[in-house]
Amino acid sequence: MSEQQSDQEAILKVNNIEVVYNHVVLVLKGLSLRVPKGQIVSLLGSNGAGKSTTLKAISGLLPLEDGEITDGWIEFAGEQLRQELPNVLVRKGIFQVMEGRRIFEDLTVEENLACGAYTRRDRSGVKADLDKCFAYFPVLKTRLGRLAGYLSGGEQQMLAISRALLARPKLMMLDEPSLGLAPLLVEEIFAIIQEINQKEGTSILLVEQNAQMALSVSSYGYIMENGRVVLDGPVERLLADQDVQEFYLGLGQSGGRKSYREVKHYKRRKRWLS
Amino acid sequence: MDILLQLIVSGIAVGGVYALIALGFVLIYKATSIINFATGEFMMIGAYFFYTFMVMAGLPPIPSFLLVMFCSALLGLFVERAILRHMLGQPTISIVMVTIGLSSILMGLAEMIWSTDFKSFPALFPRAPVIIGDIIVRSNLFWGFVVAMLAVIVFALLFKYAKVGVAMRATAGDQMAAFSMGINVRSMFTVAWSMGAIAAALGGVIIGNIGGIQPTLGSIGLKIFPVVILGGLDSIAGAVVGGFIVGLVENIAGGYLDPYVGGGVKDLAPFVVLVLILFIKPYGLFGKQDIERL
Ligand SMILES: Nc1ncnc2c1ncn2[C@@H]1O[C@H](COP(=O)(O)OP(=O)(O)OP(=O)(O)O)[C@@H](O)[C@H]1O
Ligand SMILES: [Mg+2]
Numbered sequence: 001m002s003e004q005q006s007d008q009e010a011i012l013k014v015n016n017i018e019v020v021y022n023h024v025v026l027v028l029k030g031l032s033l034r035v036p037k038g039q040i041v042s043l044l045g046s047n048g049a050g051k052s053t054t055l056k057a058i059s060g061l062l063p064l065e066d067g068e069i070t071d072g073w074i075e076f077a078g079e080q081l082r083q084e085l086p087n088v089l090v091r092k093g094i095f096q097v098m099e100g101r102r103i104f105e106d107l108t109v110e111e112n113l114a115c116g117a118y119t120r121r122d123r124s125g126v127k128a129d130l131d132k133c134f135a136y137f138p139v140l141k142t143r144l145g146r147l148a149g150y151l152s153g154g155e156q157q158m159l160a161i162s163r164a165l166l167a168r169p170k171l172m173m174l175d176e177p178s179l180g181l182a183p184l185l186v187e188e189i190f191a192i193i194q195e196i197n198q199k200e201g202t203s204i205l206l207v208e209q210n211a212q213m214a215l216s217v218s219s220y221g222y223i224m225e226n227g228r229v230v231l232d233g234p235v236e237r238l239l240a241d242q243d244v245q246e247f248y249l250g251l252g253q254s255g256g257r258k259s260y261r262e263v264k265h266y267k268r269r270k271r272w273l274s
Numbered sequence: 275m276d277i278l279l280q281l282i283v284s285g286i287a288v289g290g291v292y293a294l295i296a297l298g299f300v301l302i303y304k305a306t307s308i309i310n311f312a313t314g315e316f317m318m319i320g321a322y323f324f325y326t327f328m329v330m331a332g333l334p335p336i337p338s339f340l341l342v343m344f345c346s347a348l349l350g351l352f353v354e355r356a357i358l359r360h361m362l363g364q365p366t367i368s369i370v371m372v373t374i375g376l377s378s379i380l381m382g383l384a385e386m387i388w389s390t391d392f393k394s395f396p397a398l399f400p401r402a403p404v405i406i407g408d409i410i411v412r413s414n415l416f417w418g419f420v421v422a423m424l425a426v427i428v429f430a431l432l433f434k435y436a437k438v439g440v441a442m443r444a445t446a447g448d449q450m451a452a453f454s455m456g457i458n459v460r461s462m463f464t465v466a467w468s469m470g471a472i473a474a475a476l477g478g479v480i481i482g483n484i485g486g487i488q489p490t491l492g493s494i495g496l497k498i499f500p501v502v503i504l505g506g507l508d509s510i511a512g513a514v515v516g517g518f519i520v521g522l523v524e525n526i527a528g529g530y531l532d533p534y535v536g537g538g539v540k541d542l543a544p545f546v547v548l549v550l551i552l553f554i555k556p557y558g559l560f561g562k563q564d565i566e567r568l
Contacts, residue, residue, distance in 0.1 A: 064450055090456030102451035104444045114437070115444050119456035167456065 008036035010075075011171050011203045012058065017072030019050075019057050019227075021065065027053050029227040030072065035171065040197050040204040042214040042235075044248060045224040051207040052099050054224070055173045058205075059096035060086040077170060091119050093170030099207075100179065101160040105149030109140060109159060112148045116163030126166060132200075133162040136192050154185045161189070165196065172196070173205045178213060186210065190217050211248040215239060223248065276408060281529040282522060283409050287419040289521020291480050294422040296501040296513035297429055298473030304446045304508045305466030307366075308358060311373040313474050314495015315380035320346050320475020321482030321491060322388050328395060335398050342479060343472050350471030354464045377492065384489040394486040418480035425476050429469065430510060438465060446508070497524075500544040504551055505560050512560030520544040 012035040019028035028050050035041045045051050056062040057069055058076075063085065074081045076094060086096075104112050113133070117126045134141040137158040143151060148159060157177055164172050174193065178186040194217045197204050208214035215221055215235045223231040223244065231244070238244050299313045310316075323345045327338035353376065361369050404416040433439040445452040445462040453459050474495075478487075481494060501520045505512025528540030551559065 059454065061450065061454060064453055085458075086453045087456050087458040090454075095456075096454055098451060098454055102448055102454070104447040104451065106447050107440065107443055111440050111443070114440055115452070115455045115457070118437070118441060163455065 008039075010034040011037045011077055012205065013075040014054070014058065015072050015074070017057060017074065018070045019053055019062065019067055020070050021053075021067045023066075023068070027067075027227055028057065031224065031227065031229060032072075033222050033229060033232070035203050035205050036220070038197070038201050038203055039220065040194070040206060040218045042211075042218040042221040043205060043207045043224065044209075044211045044214060044221060047209075049224045050227045051224060052175055055096050055175055055205070055207060058171075059094055059173060060084055060089040061096065061098075087119075090167055090169070093168075094173070095164050095167045095169035095171070096173040097160050097164045097175060097177065099175040101153075101156045103148045103151070103156050103159050103163075105147065107148055108145055109148050109151065110144040112159055113140075113162060113166055116166035119167060125168070129166050129168060133165055136165075136195070137162060153180050154182070154189075157181060157185075157189060161192070161196075165200070168200075169202060171203045171205065173207070175207045176209060177206075178208060178210045186213060190214075193217060211244075277529065278526070280409055281525045283406070283411055284415060285522035285525035286518060287411060287415045287521070288525065289518035290419040290422045290426070291477055291517075292497060292501050292520055293514040293517025294426050294480075295474050295477035295495070296498050296505065296517050297426055297510060298470040298477070299498050299502050300505075300508065300510055300513045301429070301433075301442075301473065302466050302470035303502075304510075305442050306358070306463050308369055308373065309366075309507075310470065311370060312353075312377035312380060312492075312495075313470075313498050314492030315377040315384075316346065316349070316471050316474035316492075317478030317481065317495055318384060318487070318489060318492040319349065319380055320471075320478035321487045322384055323475065324479045324482065325388070325393055325395065325487060329393070339479065342475055346471040346475035347468040349475075350467035350469070351464050353471070354467035358467070359460070359463070377495075381489050381492060388489070390489055392486055392488050395483050398483055412484075414484045418484055422477065422480055425473065426514060429473060432469075433510060438462075442466060497544060500548040503558055504548055506558030509558070509560035512558060515559060519547070523547050 014031060014033045016030045016032050017028055018026065018030060020026050031050070031054060033041070033043065033054075043051050043054060053062070053067065056065065056067065058074055060081075060083070062068065063083065069083060076092065079092075081089070084092075104115065107115070113130065117129070120126050139155060140158055140162060143155065148156065151159060161174070161177065164174075177189055177193065181189065190213050193204065193206070196202055206214050206218060215238060218235050221232065221235050221238045222229050223238070231238070231241070233241075239249075295313065295317060298316070299310055302308060302310050320342055323342045324338055327333045327341045328335060333341070357372060357376065358369070361372055399413050399417040401413055403413055404411045433442065441452065441457045442462050442465060444455065445457060445459050449459050452462070478491065482491065497520060501516040502513055503516075504519055505514070505516030523543050524540045527543035531539040
């Protein structure tokens with residue numbers, strides 16, 4: 001880990017964790033990362049690298065999928081976590097927006113938003129945050145009474161982020177917010193993620209396939225492969241890195257864009273640092 | 275014509291009570307995906323609780339009624355915490371077996387505690403039948419219907435608007451996502467079992483008040499299956515509509531056909547209609563496509 005990063009106070013420290021599913025499948029093999037207070041950090045990596053698993057280990061969703069942290073520790077806001085369930089961790093200030101949005105389709109938009117604020121007691125604060133959500137995503141205000149299952153994919157992602165905002169977390173973790181969205185909408189969503197980070201001071205841990213987009217809003221990035229971090233650094237350094245350019249940003253030496261398939265193919269032949 | 279009208283009115287009245295019991299069943303199914311075969315026995319035990327407080331302890335009706343709700347909630351809580359929580363992740367068939375076993379246990383307990391003798395409540399409502407136009411409704415049936423409908427409305431409002439109701443529906447939709455919102459999904463299961471037990475117990479008190487009680491009272495719970503399958507296992511509105519359909523069908527078919535065949539039509543008719551409706555709408559009238567069939 002670079003000194004540059006360890007200077008800053010961290011909201012989240014993950015130290016050398018191992019995660020096992022179903023008592024046998026070892027998925028995270030000693031993973032460490034940290035999120036400095038008030039910053040956006042990206043966690044990148046190919047399919048199956050263990051990104052979602054990392055987020056679930058932090059948010060406490062892991063035991064619900066029969067996963068377990070068998071080694072290492074996680075510290076949040078200066079306090080070591082002891083594998084609490086999410087109903088406890090959300091109250092402490094950790095909120096994960098799960099992969100695939102996971103909105104409640106049979107509930108209205110308004111009820112979905114109420115679920116985001118489920119752990120809060122301060123009605124007036126919730127009201128104010130609701131207004132903020134409508135300022136970020138005006139379209140939601142016009143859809144309040146509608147069943148959330150009928151929203152478009154983009155609107156559902158807005159709803160998922162709004163639910164997270166309403167929980168008023170100290171650390172917001174987003175698992176592939178760009179999934180299935182049109183490029184223009186992806187830009188809009190990322191602009192808002194950045195705005196939330198700046199205006200609300202929320203620290204953000206961002207998992208993405210869209211490395212270009214993710215790095216463009218982050219201050220620091222981790223690249224993981226096969227259950228470990230294989231490369232990390234401030235974004236400027238990652239963006240300048242040959243391998244990152246080649247494998248994650250899809251830029252070959254020639255400067256042209258490579259197809260995803262091609263990148264995949266390369267990945268199989270050449271592994272990150274060994 | 276008068277006879278038909280008469281049968282329709284009593285059908286609706288009975289149907290309202292079925293609706294309440296079915297609602298208890300659906301609450302549990304929706305939140306936990308467990309088919310509670312002990313619904314009828316929850317009813318029966320509720321009726322005995324009422325008998326205990328009102329007849330044995332000599333309390334007035336309203337406190338007795340409130341105590342029934344309290345004790346049934348505890349029963350639901352106990353069943354969920356002590357038994358079903360440990361069955362999480364087990365195959366559906368095992369869980370179904372557990373609820374069937376539970377129904378036998380509750381019936382056995384009732385026999386041990388209250389004996390198998392037939393018992394009845396003292397009069398709770400004015401004895402005079404209620405007369406609406408030309409139609410006469412037995413007082414216990416009329417007031418039973420009124421109480422059942424009030425209970426259904428309260429439950430429906432809770433489920434629709436209360437914070438816990440929204441959280442229960444979220445849990446029913448996506449447990450993982452509900453957990454990620456900070457909802458304690460496990461306590462939602464407990465709440466569902468408690469509410470389901472209360473609904474069944476209230477239904478039991480009403481039915482016991484109409485026809486008296488015995489440990490076998492729970493067999494009426496079987497009628498809940500045509501009701502909930504008609505309505506769709508996961509639909510509250512379906513439970514209510516299904517309750518009325520079953521009440522109407524059994525009364526009308528029984529009223530017209532029983533004199534010719536010497537009885538029994540009343541119990542058979544709802545199942546016949548059930549089969550017919552499932553031919554046309556395999557997921558019940560209000561059910562969702564992905565619901566498991568029994
Ligand atoms: N519940 C589970 N039980 C067993 N194995 C699992 C479970 N969830 C994930 N895995 C395995 O753990 C590995 C990492 O999965 P994970 O979902 O964390 O990857 P990811 O980096 O998020 O991938 P993607 O980009 O496709 O979302 C995969 O090999 C996957 O098969
Ligand atoms: Mg993932």
